Amino acid sequence: MDEHRPVEDSEFVYRRIHRVYYQAGLPIPLQAAAFRPTTNDATGLSVFRAVFVQPIDILASIEPGKRNDYYVVRLAVQELHRLGLTVVAEPEPNGPAGHAVIPELSWPVYQADKQRLKVIQLELAKLASAAVVHQPS
Amino acid sequence: MITMLVNPIAEEAWSRKANQQDSLSALATPQNGILNSADTSPWELAVQTVIQFQQLGDNWDGQGAPGPSPELLASAIGLASLLNEQGVAPPSRVVPGPEGSVIFEWQEPEGMYTEIEIDRPLHAEVMWIEPGQPAKHWTLPTE
Numbered sequence: 001m002d003e004h005r006p007v008e009d010s011e012f013v014y015r016r017i018h019r020v021y022y023q024a025g026l027p028i029p030l031q032a033a034a035f036r037p038t039t040n041d042a043t044g045l046s047v048f049r050a051v052f053v054q055p056i057d058i059l060a061s062i063e064p065g066k067r068n069d070y071y072v073v074r075l076a077v078q079e080l081h082r083l084g085l086t087v088v089a090e091p092e093p094n095g096p097a098g099h100a101v102i103p104e105l106s107w108p109v110y111q112a113d114k115q116r117l118k119v120i121q122l123e124l125a126k127l128a129s130a131a132v133v134h135q136p137s
Numbered sequence: 138m139i140t141m142l143v144n145p146i147a148e149e150a151w152s153r154k155a156n157q158q159d160s161l162s163a164l165a166t167p168q169n170g171i172l173n174s175a176d177t178s179p180w181e182l183a184v185q186t187v188i189q190f191q192q193l194g195d196n197w198d199g200q201g202a203p204g205p206s207p208e209l210l211a212s213a214i215g216l217a218s219l220l221n222e223q224g225v226a227p228p229s230r231v232v233p234g235p236e237g238s239v240i241f242e243w244q245e246p247e248g249m250y251t252e253i254e255i256d257r258p259l260h261a262e263v264m265w266i267e268p269g270q271p272a273k274h275w276t277l278p279t280e
Contacts, residue, residue, distance in 0.1 A: 018198045020198075020232050020233060021232060023229075023230050026229055026230065026244050027244050027246070027248075028244055028250075031230065031232050031240070031242060032252070033232060033234050033235060033240055033254075036234065036235050036236070037235075038200075038201070038202065038235045038236055039236065040200075040201060062199040062200065063199045065199075066198065066199030067199070069198070069199065114262070115264070115272070115274040118252070118262075118264050118272075118274075119264070119266070119272045122250065122252075122264075122266070
């Protein structure tokens with residue numbers, strides 16, 4: 001399959017979540033900061049298309065000693081659309097297959113519209129809290 | 138109660154609290170803590186968590202995240218002390234942000250959600266959400 005082909009509405013994407021952002025027992029176990037972009041996210045927040053990888057595969061680009069610090073969540077692209085978010089294929093030659101980005105959550109866009117996007121990140125945290133597909137052992 | 142969070146936070150008071158200690162390491166023991174009665178304060182756990190963020194260092198997440206600076210950590214502890222004095226309940230959790238911030242988060246049973254992100258020394262962004270209401274945002278200090 002071609003990783004460059006556009007992302008379809010019926011697809012799912014994976015997102016890596018560091019363990020500091022998960023706390024069992026809270027009504028919303030995942031913290032919204034798990035969906036906050038960094039300066040590295042110039043074109044969008046990183047996700048991985050489920051049609052190309054298994055959850056564990058997307059941890060391959062994390063340094064080995066820290067891979068076990070990560071949860072992986074699975075989000076439906078349709079749900080992202082409902083939040084006004086899109087997913088754009090952006091394959092990385094040296095990274096796990098199926099890399100894509102959410103451009104509405106890029107670092108520059110987030111800096112320009114932080115208040116609105118913090119609310120959306122909280123909604124993502126609610127969705128993702130019910131969609132953990134891999135957890136640290 | 139988190140509703141007390143609407144009380145003003147004066148920059149001068151926050152700065153004084155943030156500068157009360159000679160160094161963050163001085164906060165490692167409850168006796169020297171910025172909270173006068175750290176062993177009984179409801180904020181003790183939150184403050185201890187912030188203190189532990191000193192150990193994060195850069196690239197703590199394996200993806201290049203910077204650790205919070207000592208000045209920012211001092212601000213977070215100073216704000217915790219102010220909120221404690223105002224009677225604000227301790228947060229549900231405290232986490233480091235992916236760009237060197239510190240985040241206090243409150244989740245209440247009735248669905249109210251509040252987040253304070255200390256994003257630079259003596260500056261924070263507040264998001265307050267009541268069920269069925271638009272989110273409210275403001276920054277600290279308020280005066």
